[in-house]
Structures are given as structure tokens and as C-alpha cells.
Amino acid sequence: MPSSVEFIGDRVFVNCKSLESIVIPEGVKSIGEECFFDCGNLKSVVIPSSVKSIGEYSFDRCNKLTDIYVDQEKNDLLLNTKYPKKCIIHWNSKDPTSL
Helix, strand or coil, X not given: CCXXXXXXXXXCCCCCCCCCXXXXXXCCCEXXXXXXXXXXXXXXXXXXXXXXXXXXXXXXXCCCCCEEEECCXXXXXXXXXXXXXXXXEEECCCXXXXX
């Protein structure tokens, strides 16, 4: 994803079975509703500090999603976002290697 992207629209990656992980680039401010809905092979997501809103159901039906890394203090960013119950939210973490 180009670093010039500021907004990821609604349903952009819906049902993208080839997507296994994604690192949202710094500068993205918003992730649309159902953006990654039903990405059945998605396992991890890295969200930078620039993201201020994530739409509802963005990670719903991502049944293999186990980790979301958020480069922010714990807040309500993911409050209205549906994701698998087994998924672990790693606050203040830029990526898996920073744990």
C-alpha cells in the first residue's frame, strides 16, 4: 500500500483470501467499514499511530486473525470494530518484532 494513502475505504479488501497480514502505513487516518470483512486467511494487522477511526465490522469474519498491533496507548479505537474473540490486541506495539 502506498505511503500516500490517507483513507482506506469501505469494503476495499472484502473476501480477499490471499491477504495473510497487513501493515497499514503511517499517514493513514481512517479505515472504512467492513474494510477487511471475511478475509479468511488474515492473521495479523499492524495499525500505526496516525489511524484515528476504524469502521464497524472491519475485521469481522477474519477467523484466522490472532494479533492486532496498535502503535497507540490503549483507547477506544477498536471499540466498535468486530474482530475474533481469540484475537489479541497489542497496544503500544508497532509490529510483532517489538514485543
